Amino acid sequence: MKSKTRALIFFALSMAVFAALPVAVNTAVLYMLGLAFIFVVYCVSWDIIAGYAGQTNLGHTVFIGIGAYTTALLCTSRIPHPDLPIFLTILTGGIVATLFGLGIGAICLRLKGYYLALVTAVLPLIFIQLANIYSGIFGGYEGFSIPFSKALPGGVVENYYIALVFCFSCLAAMYAFVNSSIGVKLRAVRDDEDLAEAVGIDVVKYKLLAFCVSAFFAGLAGALSVHYEMTVGVDSFSIPLMLEIILGVIAGGIGTFYGSAAGGFAIYVAKNWVLIQVSTFLNSFSPVHISDEMILYALLIVLIVLSPEGVVTKAVKYFGEKLNLNYAVKN
Amino acid sequence: MSLAEIIVLGSIVGGIWALVASGFSLVFGVARVLNFAHGIYFALGAYFTLVLYDLVSRVVPGVTALILASAVACLLVGLVGVAVYVFTVKPVRRYEVMVILVTLAVALLIKEILLSVFSDVSISIPPFVSGCVSVAGIPVTYTRILAFVISITIIAALDCFINKTRRGKEIVATSQDCEAAMIIGIDVEKVYIITMFLSALLAGVGGILYAQIYAVNPMTALRVLIYAFAIVILGGLGSVRGSIIAAFIIGYMQVAVSILFASEWAEVVAMLAIIAILVVRPQGLMGVE
Numbered sequence A: 001m002k003s004k005t006r007a008l009i010f011f012a013l014s015m016a017v018f019a020a021l022p023v024a025v026n027t028a029v030l031y032m033l034g035l036a037f038i039f040v041v042y043c044v045s046w047d048i049i050a051g052y053a054g055q056t057n058l059g060h061t062v063f064i065g066i067g068a069y070t071t072a073l074l075c076t077s078r079i080p081h082p083d084l085p086i087f088l089t090i091l092t093g094g095i096v097a098t099l100f101g102l103g104i105g106a107i108c109l110r111l112k113g114y115y116l117a118l119v120t121a122v123l124p125l126i127f128i129q130l131a132n133i134y135s136g137i138f139g140g141y142e143g144f145s146i147p148f149s150k151a152l153p154g155g156v157v158e159n160y161y162i163a164l165v166f167c168f169s170c171l172a173a174m175y176a177f178v179n180s181s182i183g184v185k186l187r188a189v190r191d192d193e194d195l196a197e198a199v200g201i202d203v204v205k206y207k208l209l210a211f212c213v214s215a216f217f218a219g220l221a222g223a224l225s226v227h228y229e230m231t232v233g234v235d236s237f238s239i240p241l242m243l244e245i246i247l248g249v250i251a252g253g254i255g256t257f258y259g260s261a262a263g264g265f266a267i268y269v270a271k272n273w274v275l276i277q278v279s280t281f282l283n284s285f286s287p288v289h290i291s292d293e294m295i296l297y298a299l300l301i302v303l304i305v306l307s308p309e310g311v312v313t314k315a316v317k318y319f320g321e322k323l324n325l326n327y328a329v330k331n
Numbered sequence B: 001m002s003l004a005e006i007i008v009l010g011s012i013v014g015g016i017w018a019l020v021a022s023g024f025s026l027v028f029g030v031a032r033v034l035n036f037a038h039g040i041y042f043a044l045g046a047y048f049t050l051v052l053y054d055l056v057s058r059v060v061p062g063v064t065a066l067i068l069a070s071a072v073a074c075l076l077v078g079l080v081g082v083a084v085y086v087f088t089v090k091p092v093r094r095y096e097v098m099v100i101l102v103t104l105a106v107a108l109l110i111k112e113i114l115l116s117v118f119s120d121v122s123i124s125i126p127p128f129v130s131g132c133v134s135v136a137g138i139p140v141t142y143t144r145i146l147a148f149v150i151s152i153t154i155i156a157a158l159d160c161f162i163n164k165t166r167r168g169k170e171i172v173a174t175s176q177d178c179e180a181a182m183i184i185g186i187d188v189e190k191v192y193i194i195t196m197f198l199s200a201l202l203a204g205v206g207g208i209l210y211a212q213i214y215a216v217n218p219m220t221a222l223r224v225l226i227y228a229f230a231i232v233i234l235g236g237l238g239s240v241r242g243s244i245i246a247a248f249i250i251g252y253m254q255v256a257v258s259i260l261f262a263s264e265w266a267e268v269v270a271m272l273a274i275i276a277i278l279v280v281r282p283q284g285l286m287g288v289e
Helices: A002-023 A027-052 A060-075 A086-108 A113-133 A156-178 A181-191 A193-198 A203-229 A239-252 A257-283 A292-306 A311-323 B003-031 B038-056 B062-092 B096-118 B142-164 B166-176 B178-183 B188-213 B220-235 B240-260 B265-280
Strands: B132-135 B138-141
Touching (some): A027 A156, A027 A239, A060 A203, A113 A239, A113 B096, A113 B220, A239 A257, A257 A292, A292 B096, B003 B142, B003 B188, B003 B220, B038 B188, B038 B220, B166 B188, B220 B265
């Protein structure tokens, strides 16, 4: 009961802070923060499969991309389809992503460790290639835009609130999932598959379930991002996006619900706000163009090499011990 | 489209893939490191050669300059491989996911640097030899034949090195049991560094040969990984001989798909092949645990 109350306080407090933000910051930053909320859902949904179920899925962007392309195709006349309201196209995006999650999960059931990592790492590249081959439908590498009438209906501030509410609803649902009895069984499968099977947990069923839930939320978030940005492209499948998701989760602490949410938020803001300014500054005197990605990757390498167990986890442990806070990395 | 065409052209591509995949597999077998930066060595081989050729050809004329440039480029790529290992992989080797993450970050960083310096255009390297000959009724350039000969020679040399020399046997010993290797006095760290050097060098050679026949751009660094993964999964992770056989199978398949459908489909089919193999035989043709 105590942890539930704490979660409730955490959700309410951060929601209140973010709800009050539009008073203080300008619209450009608000727009970016809205995308950061969507990114947080990517991160936490990846944490479900990687952190809680222990499946090193490096192809999470497949689900994001599937969700994004599904909703985008349902909003344009590229393929024949019934006219659906926005929330239904987003939901369809999530459902189609879930089906792919089921399929990919079924293939990956037999794979462990390195083989799983290799196969899932290649999956997004195949979807990028397919999007390019069928460029008549998927718009090639550049993707395509959706009509203005299908964008989220508000101005920047209203859309910010939509993203905020979406993010916290998803977080609440995923929190309920990982803390339910299903979540406990998932962790049992992660920690010792044979033992889990021996005590009567249907390993296959729960692994597939984890894939589906993870894919569903990633698909929903990917779909929302299309309506938020009004455009879809192969970027939603890309390896750099996957790397940023992993970075966010690992920085915050894999398998820790709050950690991956906070880590994802911090990484997104750092990359799209702070690093862009750093790169602009560096480019004012650098002979070759320095992109913000370059700085991100260089920083990432340095961070991993210096602190492989996760920066935030390490810091929290350190300060937790120092201040004698009762913070345990909850699994 | 004919069977002869697939066999001739597929062997050439297969030879290049064998160079790339054997190194990737070797590193995994010996150090249990999945090196996502492996494709970078392939691209760097081509880019280093191009830059060095530009410099050397001002002093030495013609093909000599190209050969000189290629040789130096291969050594440089080997050193890059060692540097990537020593500075990024070695400190985090205990953490599996971190190794993947850090090598992926290295790959993306170098890709961004290549994009920034050379911009998003494809480059080719001038061929060592020119001319054309008819093999089984198919016109094949001497460049391609030379590429095939070079890759086969290098692969044979690699196989010989691993199985015959003392250093090679140390590599095998380390891949079989790292701790036991340490106990009998093998300097495991040295073996790792040699393996990284060799693996990068082989990929670098592959990149140079590939850039003489086709073209290389910064994105190649990532796309090569698809083939490397497909090959090592087919051949079995850690098995060098398995990778070599698998490289040719993938090479033939790639050429067949390119001829029958379109070259864009080759990667998709390679991926579908991976899935099919995994369903039938998850440990690959000659895989290790």
